[in-house]
Amino acid sequence: MVKLSLIVPVLNEAEAIGPFADRVAGVFAPHPDIAVELVFVNDGSSDASLAAMLAVKKPGLRVRVIDLSRNFGKEAALTAGLQHAGGDVVVPIDVDLQHPPEVILEMLAKWREGYEVVLGRRTDRASEPWARGKLAALFYRLHNRIASPQIPENVGDFRLMDRRVVEALRQLPESQRFMKGLFAWVGFRTASVDYSCAPRVAGRSRFSGWKLWNFAIEGVTSFSSYPLRVWTYLGILVSLAAFVFAVIVIFQVLIYGIDVPGYASLFVAVNLLGGMQLIGIGIMGEYLGRNYFESKRRPVYLVRHIYEDP
Incomplete structure (x- = not known):
């Protein structure tokens, strides 16, 4: 029996929570040897997201909801999820289903081969605006040229991490957190699986161009002088x-x-x-x-x- 924790940051995603839970339950229903824990992190939602999370009742899914006192940002929500996830393996995943839950089964297969980190690598950005994809590629090239450790291109927060990796991340004390960089900094044996980024099942992205610009500055200044x-x-x-x-x-x-x-x-x-x-x-x-x-x-x-x- 493998205990799998899915960390799901949520900010005003009430419409997506139900379809997300249905999809996850459907993916893992044929695998009774995998015990799934959904760790929702309510990052100060102002809509009915909290009620939707509490209403999730699916056979085979254990639900935990971490209700934060206000909106602290996705990096803080991921940190909260890592602190409260109890699985043997932990996977941060977006609730909008742009990260296909089916890919987690491929990640688990890599984990069973001995890898401690399995990255989800996007093969296309067709669901994103053209300019955002180009700017993201430019950021990865710039960051990897001037900073260390390098961040794998086209890899976001969607990844599988062994319990040892999670415990290592819990030891990092910084307040200003750039999680992609921290994930890369801890190291461990790493593999990757490819997936196609799907359109959002509901709602819209909260990342504006200005937020992404500030996020890029955060990434560069966190890991390079x-x-x-x-x-x-x-x-x-x-x-x-x-x-x-x-x-x-x-x-x-x-x-x-x-x-x-x-x-x-x-x-x-x-x-x-x-x-x-x-x-x-x-x-x-x-x-x-x-x-x-x-x-x-x-x-x-x-x-x-x-x-x-x-």
Whole structure:
């Protein structure tokens, strides 16, 4: 008997919860050797999501609902799910059924071969806007070029993790959490299975372009100091260029007596260097802000109530 915990973050997904539970129950009904626990994490939903989660009653499914005190974000909801999941293997999965539950059976087969992490790798992004898919690919390339450890491309939170991996993740103390990076950081023996990302069964995505941009910044600053280091090299480059330009001006004045007009060049130089300094200060502010929030040592989330089947 294998105990499987599915971590399901929920934010205003009342219409999707019923179809999700039906699909999961149908997938695992022919496998009595797999005991399924649904760990719903209610991330401050303002609709009827909590009532829909509590109404889930399916043979073979044990339901636990972690009701957070407010909306803390998906990364915090995943953290709450990892803290409360009791399975031998744990799988974070979206309630909108873009992650097909059938793929979990393939993941379990890989786990039985000895792999401790089995990644769900998307083979297409047809259900997403074209621009979002391209920007996601660009983010993965940029992150993997400047940060360590590398994040597998086209892999989200949908993955199977052995109990040892979950216990390792529970030891990580940071408050500002980029879960894709943390999943990669802990390591362990890893395999992957491919799947096609399906359209949402109901509702709409809560990730706007602005949220995704901030999420990307969070990912880069969590696992790389390259944005800070690059300004050292940029400063050296600008200083060398200024020195070369100064030598040219002195040569022109002393040898040829050329009068060098300065208003336009001075205006451009001041604005260019001022803009560069402000960008550098902004990047330093991102890292300083992370240290500020980490130093407070606030909990990642707060639980209002835990509902679970007897």
